[in-house]
Amino acid sequence: MKITQQIRQVMPPPVSLANALRAQCPSHIDLLDLSQAVPGYPPCQPVINAGVAALCDPATHKYAPALGFEALRVAHAEAEGVRVDQVAITAGCNQAFAATLQCLAERGRSVLVPTPYYFNHQMTLTMQGFHVIEWPCREDMGLDWEALPNLLQPDTCAIVLVSPNNPTGYVTPADDIARLLRVAEQHDCALVLDETYRDFIDAAQRPTTIASDHLIRLYSFSKAYAIAGERVGAVIAAPELIQQIEKVIDCWAICAPKVGQIMALAGIGHAGDWLSGWRERIQARERLMLDELAGLVGYRVASSGAYFAWLRYPGDRSSTAEAEYWIKERGILALPAAVFGSAEAALRLAFANLDEAGITELGRRLRA
Numbered sequence: 001m002k003i004t005q006q007i008r009q010v011m012p013p014p015v016s017l018a019n020a021l022r023a024q025c026p027s028h029i030d031l032l033d034l035s036q037a038v039p040g041y042p043p044c045q046p047v048i049n050a051g052v053a054a055l056c057d058p059a060t061h062k063y064a065p066a067l068g069f070e071a072l073r074v075a076h077a078e079a080e081g082v083r084v085d086q087v088a089i090t091a092g093c094n095q096a097f098a099a100t101l102q103c104l105a106e107r108g109r110s111v112l113v114p115t116p117y118y119f120n121h122q123m124t125l126t127m128q129g130f131h132v133i134e135w136p137c138r139e140d141m142g143l144d145w146e147a148l149p150n151l152l153q154p155d156t157c158a159i160v161l162v163s164p165n166n167p168t169g170y171v172t173p174a175d176d177i178a179r180l181l182r183v184a185e186q187h188d189c190a191l192v193l194d195e196t197y198r199d200f201i202d203a204a205q206r207p208t209t210i211a212s213d214h215l216i217r218l219y220s221f222s223k224a225y226a227i228a229g230e231r232v233g234a235v236i237a238a239p240e241l242i243q244q245i246e247k248v249i250d251c252w253a254i255c256a257p258k259v260g261q262i263m264a265l266a267g268i269g270h271a272g273d274w275l276s277g278w279r280e281r282i283q284a285r286e287r288l289m290l291d292e293l294a295g296l297v298g299y300r301v302a303s304s305g306a307y308f309a310w311l312r313y314p315g316d317r318s319s320t321a322e323a324e325y326w327i328k329e330r331g332i333l334a335l336p337a338a339v340f341g342s343a344e345a346a347l348r349l350a351f352a353n354l355d356e357a358g359i360t361e362l363g364r365r366l367r368a
């Protein structure tokens, strides 16, 4: 069978690497899993109840409108301070990204992506035929403004920013987002802002609503309401782009899963306090983890926030070799910098799912 070079050159899903590493955990050590960027707890009861009730309603099992249920679009628009015609509901934030990029430009044009990157962004861009221009972050994982002018090309049609970032946890300050948007406007390209983890930082750290036809905001209901398997995300963009995205959704999935949409709507209505509780718990885990890692000789947390920390380790092993060493010798599973397009001696710690005992144990194992 002939398969395109374009898809062959896309990296394999890193989840296979995580599984291969997991299999190397010695049987006498309890695995400490810091590889998962998905809530490790179930949704709150009102969200589950809404899903169960939806399953029992025969109407649920038909298609929804391609852009999503009106009620969910309205609720998300209200929560974001935008108009409903600026909202598309997608089958997860990954589809939001792919559908957006499908509309933005012809194949072969370039997209600027800060590195380390979220691997699915790099994979999507490669399979869609974009040229990915890597924009290495500064030492503190912030945006490197000095490097930017030389990287932007006349054919750059989008700049991608993930904040809070996966994999580094870095939260881009609101002023920097506004500055990057001005660059995008001057360059007449889009700023695609992926805010999948924004519910896990304080409201004061989040960018305020900025109105610009050059700004495209992507969101995921997966993490906020612990419904990753139900596949619901959203795009906020100019109505002109939303109308084109409707065509993509219609062809790729027809609509986002309806049970998920109903659960997301229940989340917006009833899970506010529950979500705040998880935000506070995960922030407490982050503080504890930073304390645990602070005294370790040679290690340094370059940045952290929301779900992730970017940990530089001592020694000269490649990040893949270091991840193998961690799992075989310490029973700790963390993804290497390499899968995020970074040559740094660093690992991504997805700490959000480790409770206090797990984080204390992480510190103990790294000190041993």
Ligand SMILES: Cc1ncc(COP(=O)(O)O)c(C=O)c1O
Pocket: 037, 091, 092, 093, 094, 095, 118, 162, 166, 194, 196, 219, 220, 221, 222, 228, 231, 232, 233
């Ligand atoms: C930055 C980022 N964007 C998007 C996604 C995918 O979200 P969804 O489950 O809504 O497709 C993830 C999931 O890990 C992510 O880390």
